[in-house]
Amino acid sequence: MSIKGKLILSNIAMFLVPLFLCIVVFLGIQNLYLKKIHSEYDVSTNLKKRSFIMNPYGELRFINLKKINNVAAKLERSPEKLEDINFLKNVNSEFSKKNSYIIVKKEKKTIFDGGKNESGSTDVNLKLSQSNDRITKMPEFFMSSGELIGREFSIHLSDGTQASMFFIVNTSKLFSIYREFITALIASAILIIIFISGLLTFFVSRSILIPLKSLKKGTENIKNGDLDFEVKSNSKDEIGDLCEAFNDMRKKLKESIELQNQYENNRKELISNISHDLKTPITSIKGYVEGIRDGVADTPEKMEKYINTIYTKSQSMDYLIDELLTYSKLDMNKMHFDFQRIDIKSYMEDLMEEIRFDVEKKKINFSYTNNIKEKAYVKVDVQNINRVIMNIISNSIKYMDKKEGSIAVSMSLKEGEVIIAIKDNGKGISKEALNYIFDRFYREDYSRNSLTGGSGLGLAICKKIIEEHGGRIWAESEENVGTNMCLAIKICD
Ligand SMILES: Nc1ncnc2c1ncn2[C@@H]1O[C@H](COP(=O)(O)OP(=O)(O)OP(=O)(O)O)[C@@H](O)[C@H]1O
Ligand SMILES: [Mg+2]
Known part of the structure; x- marks a missing residue:
């Protein structure tokens, strides 16, 4: 995958993976904290999870009213119980298990304060209900001072006075639970983001940094002159x-x-x-x-x-x-060419006759085949073309290692070019050397001995001359089998 693709993917993952993990972790943490609330408060079971995250006051709506309603029903049946201290103590001990207690006021005087034992003081500014129609009805919870919330139940006593029982819930724990919950959420979100982004950065950068390190090592190797190593990389980017x-x-x-x-x-x-x-x-x-x-x-x-x-x-x-001078002249473009339009067929026939004599003197078979039927003219510097062909033939003689040596020259016409091929069955040229034989001073190792002699300029001179004619020269060769040197020169009208 390309680096661009990797970065896009890791950016998407950087967003989606933490989001998914956060949701899972949030749900887990929320469950934990809801359990805690259930253990601390008497809340109804249909408590909605969402309400707790959005707003802890939402919880207040789920305070379980069953117990309160029971007590209220008892008092409605027998209002005198409101002045029965034992009854009130019993009721209070029930409520105090879940962070709540009762206060009873008659007229404006507190006759029972169930919160006193627990928190030391419940000096709460509780208002007695003013309206008569709320006497038998259970009013909504109201907020009292600070962390206390309450619900008032009013009743007329037999002596004509009005008394109220307040059911008080101390929400201070609820808020500390909420604070803990929010802190845990934020902390887990931060940890998840740090962990996931760290992990992704590690993997993405690893796939970039490791090959970069080996590249750096490679440059150091080259700097130290070591070129025999390979920079390994499996990445496809x-x-x-x-x-x-x-x-x-x-x-x-x-x-x-x-x-x-x-x-x-x-x-x-x-x-x-x-x-x-x-x-x-x-x-x-x-x-x-x-x-x-x-x-x-x-x-x-x-x-x-x-x-x-x-x-x-x-x-x-x-x-x-002469060879040295020729090469240096060609190299400096100081060679003079005298181009003439000649009939290549008769030119080659004459030249081949001359060469046949020299070659056969060396006990090497010689043949010449002309495959051109029609008249063909080329523009060449005869002396220099002579030199090229002689040079190639002299190589074929020089590098001949077979007893039954043979040199076969052929000429043909192809796509507007006269092709002259000089084929021998000598020692041939290795594949690596084949790329360099037309370079100046190049001589293949085995031929760099005093037996064959030579400067390595012969083919470089040939190439320069042929290029000056706008032609091409190339070699095909197989070691121990032989070499085929080819010249191509454009025909003219
Ligand atoms: N017909 C051939 N058979 C085998 N090897 C050849 C042949 N022709 C050329 N070579 C190889 O190509 C090399 C270059 O040839 P080139 O003619 O440029 O130089 P040379 O023959 O060594 O020296 P010079 O021609 O200057 O006396 C030779 O050294 C030889 O190794
Ligand atoms: Mg030569």
């Missing part, structure tokens, strides 16, 4: 892509460093080869010249042999220097 790109970059960097090293080695090798290749013929030329000067070549035959050797040696020096 942007970070995974980044790790893959990083691995690609490391591979490319490694390849380019290896290539650079190869070039560097080739260059060193080249300098040493050139020095050696120039030094050897010069030493022998010097030797032969000294021989002539000192009169060692005292017969015409000896003299001829000496002079021929001097000539061959200077020729190979000339070839090497």
Whole structure:
């Protein structure tokens, strides 16, 4: 999943999961606190949970009136009980179990105060009911001072006086329970949010931070020159892509460093080869010249042999220097091209005849096949194209390792291009080397020995020349089977 997707999902989860957990925990806590209220107060069982969360006063509506109504009914039947202290004590002890008590007032004088024992003082400013019609009816609960609420029951005594019994409920516990409940709700909500957001942050950041750490380690490895490692990442997101790109970059960097090293080695090798290749013929030329000067070549035959050797040696020096000069001219775009429109078929026939002679001298079979029926013209610099083909053929000869060696040249026409393919059955080129053989100074390891000789400039020169002709050059090869070098040059009218 992408990082964007992960963040969206974690944000949704960050909202929904705590919400769900809060609801579950809230319901649990509420049940707990409702049980507590039931144990402390005489409330009816149809107490609605919601009312408690919204407003603790809601509870007041659920104060159980059954007991109060019973007492009121008894008093209605026998009002004189209102002055019976034992009866009042009994009633009060019933009520006092659930944070409530009774007060009895006759006229304005308190004749019984059931709350006195418990809370020390119930000096409550209780108003006696003023209206007569409320005497037998049980009025609503009223709020008295502070945390006390009450319900008044008034009755006319036989002596004509009015007396009232007050049922008082002390709500102080209810409010402390409510405060505890709200605190528990807020605390659990905060804990849930902290826990869930911490958990989600941990998981999301873990999936980002771990690969980032290995990327950081990777950059340190590269900084220290270590390119033989792999940054592992299983994630399929942007970070995974980044790790893959990083691995690609490391591979490319490694390849380019290896290539650079190869070039560097080739260059060193080249300098040493050139020095050696120039030094050897010069030493022998010097030797032969000294021989002539000192009169060692005292017969015409000896003299001829000496002079021929001097000539061959200077020729190979000339070839090497020529190759170096050609490459540097091509490299600096200073090579002059003399393009001519030629009939490629007759040109190739002549050139192949010349080459056949050289190749067969080396005991290698040679064949040339022309597959072009119609007339075909190309615009080329004949000398340079000669050089390219000779170079390729000389490679085929140089890297031939078979007893029954063969070189087959073929020419065909394809999509407006003349394709010349030079196929040999020599030692072939490895897959890795195939990418580099057209680079200057590149020589495959096994051929970098003194037996084959060479500068690694041959194919680089060929490529530059063909590119100057607007053509293409490429190689197909299989190790130990052979190589097929192909040239493509556009035909012209
Ligand atoms: N026909 C071939 N068969 C096998 N290997 C080849 C062939 N042609 C080229 N190569 C490989 O490609 C490398 C580059 O060839 P290139 O002609 O550029 O250099 P060279 O032959 O080593 O030196 P130079 O041509 O400058 O004397 C060679 O060193 C050889 O390893
Ligand atoms: Mg060569």
